[in-house]
Amino acid sequence: MMRRQIAAAFIIIFLVLSAAVVLYSSIMKPIILVIHSYDPDYAWSRDITVGLQRVLKKHPNYSVKWYYMDLKNHNAPAFKRKAGIQAREAVQRWQPNVLILVDDDASELVGRRYVNTPGINIVFAGLNGEYSPYGYDKAVNVTGILEHKQFHAMKETIETIEKSSKKHVPAGQVKIMYIADNSTSLAIDKKYIDAFDWRPFEYLGSYVARDFEQWRKFVLEGGKKADYILVANYRTLKRTSQPAHNELVRPNEVVEWTNNNSKVPVFGLNLFNVEDGCMLSIGVSPFEQGEVAANMAVDIIDKNISPRDIPIRLNRQFVVAMRKGMLTEKGITLPEVYEVFARSTDNYKN
């Protein structure tokens, strides 16, 4: 009887100790919750995740949770509201030490609700415009990296193409137009691209398409009046303008149609535009966005640095992607360094 009781006591001690150790280790484990505005298959989000993981995989003691709001595929206001509620529930559920918010929608729907919330530190990435609209300028718990498109690099590239062109058109007569869908991030970008000094080229302005029909119209018109069309995204284009039909056109279908019907070269301002079928793109590095955000999170957790002591940064890296065959077909020649760069970052397609 005595032996049995002693054995039972040992079993209980073993179970209680095991539970205590597991609980302690789990409670002390820092949690990073990454909330993406879009979906895991979207090239931009996917590559930011690659950047995040490059840093975070070196910290196996962190518990990293992922949440995708899927707002590129569904951009109706009702879906946005729903996605915001569910993402905020994820924050409540995981109570993260650091909340990494990727792209503007995540800051709009989640970040602004947790400004100066004790216990939650926010690191944003991929913010296209200013951070003040989300209240981050008055926040003590927010830092991050902005995503401002590489207009200067694109202008230089067009200059290079024009110089090597056989047509020798004066720069003042070269016209550029920008066509975009009506997504949140591009609405913010529009302000910057319109304000950018495109001289010596003539900038014809930005055209925001509500749907694929309007996109096609802009592309066809663009071919008549511009020499270059710039695009950044087209993932929220509805197939028709009828309100009952919400089908979005697949990105590669949009680009394929655009390539086939545009009389002038179409260049992308995002790295993934080439993946979708564009001939050339010069975009912000999504890997840098991810790596910088993850490093900021590590500093907050491991070095106990307050987010307010980590300066908000602007992106510094850009990446070139190209489809050499299509460029050659259009008679566009670029210095070899472009190809070397694209090849070295695995963004070269023949």
Next chain:
Amino acid sequence: MEHNILLADSSKKVSWTKMLGWALSSIVPVISCFCAQKAGLSRESSIFAAIVSVTLVMWITEILPDFVPGLFSTLMFTLFNLAPNEVVLSGFASEGFFLAVSVLGLGAVIVTSGLSHRYSLIMLKAMPPNTFWYTISLFFTGLIFTPLVPVISGRAAIVAPVLNVIVQHSYDGLDMDEKTITRSKTALFASSLIGITLLSASFLSSTPLNLIVYGMLPLQEQQSFQFIKWSYASLVVSGVVLAAFFVIINLYFRSFHRLNVKKDFIVGELKKLGRLKAAEWIAVLGIAVLAVGMFAASTTKISVTWVAFAIMFCLLFIGALNPIDHGTKIDWAFLFLLGSMIGLVNTMNYLKIDLIVVKNLGWLASYMQSDFRLFIVLLALAIFASRILIPMNAAVLIFAATLLPLAKASGVSTWLTGFLILFFAETAVFPFQAPYLSNFRNATREVVNQQEKSVSAVNLLLFFAKIAAIYLSIPFWTKIGVL
């Protein structure tokens, strides 16, 4: 259903359904593969279509136990190299699989410990002796064990003896005509039966099918809709069907009267059981730890799945779940079905067949998106009709595998879609529609001569109440961000 044709007694006749099932199993995959190739699908997608079609035939015609076609599909996906092994076998390594193992383990301990039997006797002892209270008690007995015992037949095994005891020891010496007594017994029977099934869809752990659908949800949705959120999101629906049940049972049977309950018998049974045994304490502790794990998940940072798995480990460790019970009381056949189903869905996604489904059922997706109210009615009617012809498991699996990718693509909550499928599929008006219905009838036949038609009528009325409940829940779902 008899499945072993080759080894069965040669004098036994083989049913036409079975012969048809085996014949179709050879023909349908060939036709499916041919049609898929004609439609321009890749080699892998065509083979996938063939394998899934034969699996569906086997499920629908019930020529084999459900898990066998499931495992057949897993084997074929692997042999044809349709996807890497980590995709095909992903179901067996998923959180959903381990959650199911754990919930079934805890459920087995709750039943085998005798805790459920003791509860039933205490309830009978405490209730005032009339059919009103006993109807409520029987219903709530089933309801209380709905989240705790994850198999309907397991809950039937708990409630059926209680119903038998009430009927055997309460009707002697009552001055009532036979018709009234039959109606009264039928009301008790109906509340017992409906109590174990009505809110099955409202608790994640109440049926193996819930766990399968849970396993088929995208990972993000699984994390959102664990035990508490699942029940919370179905709160309004549960409330409305509960209210509807009491209104229907009251108006339909009108049989509330006093009973001559022999409480001495019940007290004697309770005395025989003695004080709470160690196994029962352990079962209570297991339930309590699981409840704490659910509510404290954000503090402990441990997913409920692993809390449940830890509980099962403790039960094994201290011997409350012995190796024999672990082998026999846990429905391993279901777990194989669960693992193979999740693997099937993941293989489908890997081959991008979900996109083909979405493309071809675009019209349905636009109903889901633009007119969800109409979609609810269409879905309810489609499931109701299919349940007359197709067994429940097969119906749920087919609807879930088709509609969940569609819901995801349309931006409709996959949990809500899965919940609707489970909720409507649970309606069994005729005894042949659900094996547990027949089993429950058989278990109580000796003492309860229920009116078959009345029970069917109540179930049918409840089906319409279910549609109303879904409509009434729409504002709530909108508020909490599900819709």
